[in-house]
Amino acid sequence: MADPTLFDISQRGKRCTRMPAPEKGAEELIPAQHLRAQAPGLPEVSEPEIARHYATLAAQNFNVDGHFYPLGSCTMKYNPKVNEALAADPGWARLHPATPEEHVQGALRLMHQLEAWLCAILGMDAVSLQPPAGAAGEFTSLRVFRAWHDSQGNTQRTRVIVPDTAHGTNPASVARCGWTVTVLESGDDGRVSPEALADALDDDVAALMLTNPNTLGLFEAQVLQIAEMVHDAGALMYCDGANMNALLGHGRPGEMGFDAVQVNLHKTFSTPHGGGGPGSGPIGVTAELEPFLPVPRLVEQDGRLAWDWDRPESIGKVQSWFGNFLVAVRAWAYIRACGADGLAQVARDAVLAANYIRASLEDVYDLPYPGACMHECVLSARTIAEETGVRAADIAKRLLDHGIHPPTMYFPLIVDEALMIEPAETETKAALDRFIEVMREIAREAAADPEILHDAPHSTPVRRVDEVKAARNPILRWQGR
Amino acid sequence: MPWLPHTERDRREMLEALGVDSVDELFAEIPEKLRESARPDLPPPLTEMELLDHAGALAAQNRTLDELTCFAGGGIYDHFIPAIVHSVTSRPEFVTPYTPYQAEASQGTLQAMFEYQTMICELTAMPIANASLYDGATALGEAVLLAANSTRRSRALVSAALSPAARRATRTYCEATGLEVVEIPWDDESGQTDLGELAKMLDDEVACVALQQPNYFGVLEEVAEAGEQAHEAGALFVAMVEPISLALLTPPGEYGADLVVGEGQPLGLLPGYGGPLLGIFACRDEFLRRMPGRVVGRTVDAAGEEAYCLTLQTREQHIRRGRATSNICTNEGLCALAAAVYMAALGPEGLREVALLGAERAHDLREKLVAAGLEPRFAGPYVNEFVLRVAGDAEALVRELAGAGYLVGPTLARDYEELDDCLLLAATERRTVEEIDGLVAAMRS
Amino acid sequence: MEFPEDRRYTETHEWAKVEDDLVRVGITSFAAEQLGDVIYLDLPEAGTSVRQGEPFGEIESVKAVSDLISPVSGEVREVNEPLMDDLDTVSEDPWEAGWMIVVAPDDPSQLEALMDAASYAEHCEEEA
Structure with a gap:
């Protein structure tokens, strides 16, 4: 069961951090009409209690250090410790963003290098580090597309084609740009069918958003032809680069014909997910789109770096300052430590691990799209569900009893009972073998003792959580003792 | 690459299980011409020790809030963070x-x-x-x-x-x-x-x-x-x-x-x-x-x-x-x-003290600047931040003060043409009376 | 699959039942089963105009959110207010107690364009 909250253990008068005593009262400094009558009801606790509280909570989290975490499309690779050490260094962490440029040349150089390296990795001409997450990168790119179309007088282009396998953020980002979504049904091979695309393309189409490799873990092998079709129709090509881990050193979105791409530093470039952020979603664009990128842009003149705000065609800002800089520091360190060969090996090991899992499980789980995959494989529990009543969610919850974080479930939407498995490159073969053995055992359990799966998990701090009750009667804050 | 745990033998065993001769076959769907040109031009890899030295040298080109006494604001403030x-x-x-x-x-x-x-x-x-x-x-x-x-x-x-x-x-x-x-x-x-x-x-x-x-x-x-x-x-x-x-x-x-x-x-x-x-x-x-x-x-x-x-x-x-x-x-x-964690550590009383100390320091700073002949731009009530009008180029003053070890700003010209001779000043609980006097002295000169 | 013969059906799984001059509207057992546990229901107020083929409300389960599509144009006369606080009824008794609105139709003949029970059953077989 849940532990007491800080509010439950709060006792009046307890303190952790003390401050020197102020000399004046608030009423001497601030007009009385602006002062609050009652102090905010924050917890009053001592430092040991805070430490114990969070140690107790921490022990209840599955995490990448402690557990295999093959969550599909999330690239839960190991987060190198040196990155954390660097990001905590006051030389980066204690910089105020209003500091005159001549005193932050190191930070600007780091950002400038990261921009250049991402350009090289993605095959794009310019990069903006400002979008603070992947979805923000999608929105920023589409906003840039819209500004470009406007500059060309293409105001009738208001439709964006999005395949049915796309991440939910894709259509949501389209809507954020004031555009509408046309869903493209995947072909029988799980990829975009050029014929279906041809039918969907028209002179009101602004862009195609394509995830490559897609969320079935399949490379869109026709991407060059697709790009040509889209460009011939006067529209732009957007790459959702969430799955870039599969392509490092093996394929560059710029050369595939994409006009813009976002990368998730918190996926491909090893920065931690933080239990839901902070992430960072830099975008790369072609030279033609560069003038529309967010302000300010980093520019170099006579060896000095500076922020350029004079960008009349820019779409404006998508974050308060220059993006999630301390996340960029971690990604910079990762790329610098890996080098080109290291990054290529990352992709090779990630793809090898996903295929090893696929090949080792396809006899007990359905593989709706047969053949080799890239960085992730999508299995289905459809047959198991039909034969035993055990569903993907039950399998996922049972994995927790074995100390393994479940794969992504019920996504992509076109696969029934989907289990989307992305092992990443940082798990040992022994860990992969154990996962395979556990998955096979669960399949056996489904036939022999389905109840144990319906009731799973059995060994976690709480049993299966009632999400229906939570949504019907939302309790979103502590409500008193 | 310390973060790749596989041995060559591991890789070979996995390939055998797949019935594939080489990892290259798994990338066969990517058109060859794309693969051939995909290797990015990046600097050679560094060991952890080299990386830390390299990053340290780069960070040394920055002046942090440990080196600059921070009176800057504009949404980002130099507060004390409990361990x-x-x-x-x-x-x-x-x-x-x-x-x-x-x-x-x-x-x-x-x-x-x-x-x-x-x-x-x-x-x-x-x-x-x-x-x-x-x-x-x-x-x-x-x-x-x-x-x-x-x-x-x-x-x-x-x-x-x-x-x-x-x-x-x-x-x-x-x-x-x-x-x-x-x-x-x-x-x-x-x-x-x-x-x-x-x-x-x-x-x-x-x-x-x-x-x-x-x-x-x-x-x-x-x-x-x-x-x-x-x-x-x-x-x-x-x-x-x-x-x-x-x-x-x-x-x-x-x-x-x-x-x-x-x-x-x-x-x-x-x-x-x-x-x-x-x-x-x-x-x-x-x-x-x-x-x-x-x-x-x-x-x-x-x-x-x-x-x-x-x-x-x-x-x-x-x-x-x-x-x-x-x-x-x-x-x-x-x-x-x-x-x-911060709010729990401070609690209602600690947070009040932090807010009050910042307000106290900012009011002290403003009064001393006025006494030194400088002019706050606005008369409205404030807490811990205010706009100061300076003689001449505000941007140049910010750079000059940074040279003297004080961080002030941001300046306002980019967003408010009519305030091109103005900058923001903020104080938090971290600022001492000595630092305030130091800034006032630096601004007077 | 079998469905009540006394009403007409939409492709989006609403039913419409003529009661004298009025039309009672709800969702089918097939739809309720697909949705699973309902967590939120948004229905219009009495007096609102609805149009055939356009949303009159929204229904959410943990895994999905769907528009409720009106089978007929007209004015909402009655709303099943208690249903919004007793969401299990949507899946437990979709044909009777789980009704959602009653509409005074502008043109009752609009219902003729909808499916009968047999065609709706075929439609569901296809979707399943």
Whole structure:
């Protein structure tokens, strides 16, 4: 069961951090009409209690250090410790963003290098580090597309084609740009069918958003032809680069014909997910789109770096300052430590691990799209569900009893009972073998003792959580003792 | 590459299990010409030791807030951060997990976010808060979009005395959807938003009125009156707040705010050259199902025991796709955790002391500057930040003072032509009387 | 699959039952089963105009959110208010107690364009 909250253990008068005593009262400094009558009801606790509280909570989290975490499309690779050490260094962490440029040349150089390296990795001409997450990168790119179309007088282009396998953020980002979504049904091979695309393309189409490799873990092998079709129709090509881990050193979105791409530093470039952020979603664009990128842009003149705000065609800002800089520091360190060969090996090991899992499980789980995959494989529990009543969610919850974080479930939407498995490159073969053995055992359990799966998990701090009750009667804050 | 655990033998065994001769075969779907040119031109790899030395040399080209005495503000403040904050937020159990979709595997993060939401509710006196957005600027953009969707009106009135970055982000967010963002002028003497002008701008197409408290100039606004005006016109009132000041100031829930946003950096986050930050978002119950971002709810497990989970997920993209209330997915979870630990460490009394000390230091600084013949630009009441008019080029002065070891600013010329001889000054609890005297002396010369 | 013969059906799984001059509207057992546990229901107020083929409300389960599509144009006369607080009824008794609105139709002949029970059963077989 849940532990007491800080509010439950709060006792009046307890303190952790003390401050020197102020000399004046608030009423001497601030007009009385602006002062609050009652102090905010924050917890009053001592430092040991805070430490114990969070140690107790921490022990209840599955995490990448402690557990295999093959969550599909999330690239839960190991987060190198040196990155954390660097990001905590006051030389980066204690910089105020209003500091005159001549005193932050190191930070600007780091950002400038990261921009250049991402350009090289993605095959794009310019990069903006400002979008603070992947979805923000999608929105920023589409906003840039819209500004470009406007500059060309293409105001009738208001439709964006999005395949049915796309991440939910894709259509949501389209809507954020004031555009509408046309869903493209995947072909029988799980990829975009050029014929279906041809039918969907028209002179009101602004862009195609394509995830490559897609969320079935399949490379869109026709991407060059697709790009040509889209460009011939006067529209732009957007790459959702969430799955870039599969392509490092093996394929560059710029050369595939994409006009813009976002990368998730918190996926491909090893920065931690933080239990839901902070992430960072830099975008790369072609030279033609560069003038529309967010302000300010980093520019170099006579060896000095500076922020350029004079960008009349820019779409404006998508974050308060220059993006999630301390996340960029971690990604910079990762790329610098890996080098080109290291990054290529990352992709090779990630793809090898996903295929090893696929090949080792396809006899007990359905593989709706047969053949080799890239960085992730999508299995289905459809047959198991039909034969035993055990569903993907039950399998996922049972994995927790074995100390393994479940794969992504019920996504992509076109696969029934989907289990989307992305092992990443940082798990040992022994860990992969154990996962395979556990998955096979669960399949056996489904036939022999389905109840144990319906009731799973059995060994976690709480049993299966009632999400229906939570949504019907939302309790979103502590409500008193 | 220390992070790749496979031996060549491991790789060979896996390939054998696949019945494939080489990993290259697994990449065969990528057209050969794409593969051939895909190797990026990057500098050679460094060992951990080399990397730390290399990064250290680069960082040495920066002057940090340990080297520059910080009187700068503009949304990022140099507050003291208790050691317990980093101790908690550097735990791998909090650092390395994904968004807590699997509730049974994530009770720690979920409960911590539930507590964070409660603390924001307490601070703002609002009934609901989410588990964070990217930063204050984009939080304002989200709030304005929510207001427009909810009122089905097409114009937002945003004070020109509100953070320029937040106004820029809001325009970037809103204008693509056909929503017009119009700025309310400020009063030249007080530095407050001109509520007389606001009255003239209100009509039945206005979705919301947004003010910042204290505003970008550090000046306290007549928020209650602005809120009343907005409501009379059928518009929502959006308040952008500074969280530390809420230990002293009337919370937005008590002056009629419908939606509350803010930049959470002052709550225990390192300045980090402007990111990652923390977008605070709170609202009235009525907007529960329109709220952007994640929210944690308390429920029970199969055994009937208390438990937590992400809830109201039908607002989100993975279900609603193009009709989601927002496209935000990954937010700033670890930053929200830092803020929660910070607020717990300070408690109501500590937070009040932090706010009061900052106000005291800022008032001391302003009085001493006036005594030295310098001129504050605005007469309105303030807490810990104000605008100073300087003789000549403000930008040059900032650079000169940085040379003397003081960080001031930002300057205002980029966003306010008429304030090209002005800059912001802020003080926090960290500033000492000696430092204040030092800055005044440096400015006098 | 079998469905009641006394009403007409939409492709989006609403049923419409003529009761004198009025039309009672709800969702089918097939739809309720697909949705699973309902967590939120948004229905219009009495007096609202609805149009055939356009949303009159929204229904959410943990995994999905769907528009409720009106089978007929007209004015909402009655709303099943208690249903919004007793969401299990939507899936437990979709044909009777789980009704959602009653509409005074502008043109009752609009219902003729909808499916009968047999065609609706075929439609569901296809979707399943």
